Amino acid sequence: MSVDALLLLSFGGPEGEADVRPFLENVTRGRGVPPERLDEVAQHYLHFGGVSPINRLNRDLIEAVRAAGVGLPVYFGNRNWHPMIEDTVGAMRADGVRRALVFPTSAYGGYSACRQYDEDILRARAAVGDDAPELVKIRHFFDHPGFVLPFADAVRAAAAGFDSYRLVFTAHSIPNSFDATAGPAEWGGHLYSRQVAEAARLVALEVGVAEYDVVWQSRSGPPQIPWLEPDIVDHVDALHAKGVDNVVVCPVGFVSDHLEVIWDLDNEARERAESHGMGFARAATPGPDPRFADMVVELVQEHLSGVVPRKLSPFGTAGCTVNGEFCAVACCEPPARRPR
Structure with a gap:
């Protein structure tokens, strides 16, 4: 497969006190979460000056992946806060990207951990239009x-x-x-x-x-x-x-x-x-470890060069999708919400 870029796709987080409430409203939109619950969660962020570490850590990971020799331009987009995936995919199109791999910062399957990232891809491509880049989401890596x-x-x-x-x-x-x-x-x-x-x-x-x-x-x-x-x-x-x-x-x-x-x-x-x-x-999380950046490069090489997937479990390799089309019918769907 020939690709032009790599997109790191993540959840997003506020980077200042003014961001906290709008960010939480993005996260909970359509879920009927009461305002008092948002106020409670907002205090967790305000305890740290309104800054979640997630965006900084993702930018650090992007630099580590570049240094590890990924050999592709690396873009950054989020579901819930800037840089939003819709804007990033639009910038990719403007830069002439036609096909890109997507690395989601979640190792697992499930709705929020996997399928919702497919929905993010579908939404972003729809926002950009018919000439949006083709986006291929990389597989689950919990056992890598x-x-x-x-x-x-x-x-x-x-x-x-x-x-x-x-x-x-x-x-x-x-x-x-x-x-x-x-x-x-x-x-x-x-x-x-x-x-x-x-x-x-x-x-x-x-x-x-x-x-x-x-x-x-x-x-x-x-x-x-x-x-x-x-x-x-x-x-x-x-x-x-x-x-x-x-x-x-x-x-x-x-x-x-x-x-x-x-x-x-x-x-x-x-x-x-x-x-x-x-x-x-x-225990520390693996994102800053150089072996994690090397893993991202290796996952890219699975697509570019046919490198045999390395995994430590007998689980089947799953989670790879093209343009947000789900890898199996009815896979990881959220249950229907009860009418209010």
């Missing part, structure tokens, strides 16, 4: 060595100060109904939670830890709707009740230190552990 091995080293570093500890993996929670519809029906659904569990298994295996936990964080829905559980803060309470002295948390669901990582883990979970007198350490 460039994702797993940096996490394993980060766990070792985080645990270095403890004689014993409980290893706990976290990922962003989603509604149970979304998880049930994640993946083609013939795969049995639950693609997101199964891939998260597999990534956790691979990291634990590399570290040499036989017993560990997979829990969830950052739920934001109404309490009457079931989400994946247990929550990390509740799980810290449960570990304390069992007599666990030290906990090492690995945010295996995240590529880099999103605000959910630095707020929900570095603040809330840490404070809960310390209130129990427990030791707490959080």
